[in-house]
Amino acid sequence: MTFLAIDFVHLYFIMNNIRIAVIGLGYVGLPLARLFATKFPVVGFDLNHKRVLEINQGEDLTLEVEKKLLLEVLVSLNPAISGENGLYCSADQNDMASCNFYIVTVPTPVDKNNRPDLTPLLKASETLGKVISNGDIVVYESTVYPGATEDDCLPVIEKVSGLKYNIDFFAGYSPERINPGDKEHTVEKIKKVTSGSNPKIAEIVDSTYRSVIQAGTFKASSIRVAEAAKVIENSQRDINIAFVNELSKIFNAMKIDTLDVLEAAGTKWNFLNFKPGLVGGHCIGVDPYYLAQKSQEAGYHPEIILAGRRLNDSMGKYVATEVVKLMIRNEIPVKNSKVLMLGITFKENCPDIRNTKATDIYHELISYGIEVDIFDPWASPSEVIHEYNIEISNELNKSEQYGAVILAVAHQQFKEIDISGYKDNGAIIYDVKGILPRDLIHARL
Numbered sequence: 144m145t146f147l148a149i150d151f152v153h154l155y156f157i158m159n160n161i162r163i164a165v166i167g168l169g170y171v172g173l174p175l176a177r178l179f180a181t182k183f184p185v186v187g188f189d190l191n192h193k194r195v196l197e198i199n200q201g202e203d204l205t206l207e208v209e210k211k212l213l214l215e216v217l218v219s220l221n222p223a224i225s226g227e228n229g230l231y232c233s234a235d236q237n238d239m240a241s242c243n244f245y246i247v248t249v250p251t252p253v254d255k256n257n258r259p260d261l262t263p264l265l266k267a268s269e270t271l272g273k274v275i276s277n278g279d280i281v282v283y284e285s286t287v288y289p290g291a292t293e294d295d296c297l298p299v300i301e302k303v304s305g306l307k308y309n310i311d312f313f314a315g316y317s318p319e320r321i322n323p324g325d326k327e328h329t330v331e332k333i334k335k336v337t338s339g340s341n342p343k344i345a346e347i348v349d350s351t352y353r354s355v356i357q358a359g360t361f362k363a364s365s366i367r368v369a370e371a372a373k374v375i376e377n378s379q380r381d382i383n384i385a386f387v388n389e390l391s392k393i394f395n396a397m398k399i400d401t402l403d404v405l406e407a408a409g410t411k412w413n414f415l416n417f418k419p420g421l422v423g424g425h426c427i428g429v430d431p432y433y434l435a436q437k438s439q440e441a442g443y444h445p446e447i448i449l450a451g452r453r454l455n456d457s458m459g460k461y462v463a464t465e466v467v468k469l470m471i472r473n474e475i476p477v478k479n480s481k482v483l484m485l486g487i488t489f490k491e492n493c494p495d496i497r498n499t500k501a502t503d504i505y506h507e508l509i510s511y512g513i514e515v516d517i518f519d520p521w522a523s524p525s526e527v528i529h530e531y532n533i534e535i536s537n538e539l540n541k542s543e544q545y546g547a548v549i550l551a552v553a554h555q556q557f558k559e560i561d562i563s564g565y566k567d568n569g570a571i572i573y574d575v576k577g578i579l580p581r582d583l584i585h586a587r588l
Contacts, residue, residue, distance in 0.1 A: 162223040164242035166267050171319040172248035174207050174330045178355050180230035184222030187232040198232045240274045251285045257432045268296045272303025282315040288437035289371040315339040315348035316366040318373030324493030334358040338369035377430040383417045385451035391419035419588045421500035422455040423489035428498050459503020469571045475546045478512035483545045486552025487519045494521045501551045547571035553578045
């Protein structure tokens with residue numbers, strides 16, 4: 144039976160025979176695999192052997208899935224073969240061969256020139272081409288520009304497998320909506336957009352997700368529509384933050400407190416509540432470039448999107464420059480001074496350091512001849528060294544004297560630090576996140 148012949152009489156049969164493989168067990172893939180494993184046989188695949196070993200021991204170093212929840216679904220034998228529900232993680236692609244519903248959740252970064260890098264996505268598609276069988280469905284979740292699934296990824300599967308798209312195998316797109324570190328808006332509590340390569344496949348994809356997503360699903364009219372919906376979600380947020388970042392620069396020049404202004408403006412019912420800050424991470428700081436490139440290929444040069452990106456990318460340097468100005472005004476020597484930076488992850492209460500803009504503050508300070516100590520209880524020192532060649536500590540050196548202290552990330556632990564002690568010793572206190580008491584700081588973004 145081919146999927147083209149499916150009617151709703153067969154849907155129940157198919158739904159009860161779905162065997163899922165999730166390719167990529169990071170911040171997106173593991174929570175999704177864990178959730179699906181409560182209802183389906185699931186094989187989680189990742190090239191990182193160490194990551195797979197940790198997960199199979201119930202450890203998720205991204206801290207997205209609690210150990211208890213992970214252990215509840217982990218199984219020791221491949222459930223795609225036995226047909227039993229549960230999660231089996233492997234670094235061997237052959238363990239996915241018994242699956243028939245593949246979900247791709249690999250990263251989609253940009254290169255050093257901010258051009259979309261589809262390498263992980265295309266490599267995952269090559270892997271799928273080696274294990275996919277007639278009648279199988281492939282669903283991509285990685286954020287891409289409209290058209291990437293059908294124009295870039297599926298042809299790779301066709302080439303490797305010898306199967307024909309929408310004849311021998313089928314596809315869907317359901318954009319991820321994971322918010323790293325957010326324990327309230329977990330994957331099952333966020334409405335899921337789905338789509339399929341034809342109406343019947345769209346129904347199967349939607350029904351599969353709907354069976355585990357408590358918040359429900361929205362079936363988009365096409366794969367391209369679903370891709371576009373995802374990429375504008377983060378582009379819209381990026382632009383809104385860029386606006387308040389620009390306001391921050393304007394009001395700081397006018398000696399007006401930006402957060403006071405936003406608080407007053409926020410009393411209007413339809414005012415959008417955005418705050419200035421560093422815009423990093425693997426979504427908001429990256430996704431607009433995917434839309435911008437595709438737009439340019441279509442013959443339109445986007446202005447607002449790229450302007451927002453330029454402004455947000457400038458904020459790390461701006462913060463460092465403002466701190467140096469404050470040091471000079473307060474007659475604190477700049478060259479060879481020491482500055483303490485609190486936090487390096489891209490957001491609060493989360494170990495994710497991908498595309499963090501806190502590093503921009505660090506590099507700008509270094510360019511002034513300043514020595515920078517970084518304290519972050521959430522980030523992995525070895526990972527930061529590997530990704531950025533920057534040394535950090537998970538312990539705070541309380542005896543060190545600093546010319547300035549910069550709160551770059553709003554980790555909960557930082558609210559418990561005796562900031563007044565640093566200020567009493569003559570340090571400039573700069574609050575990027577606006578969480579410290581006003582009487583303890585010299586300035587905030």
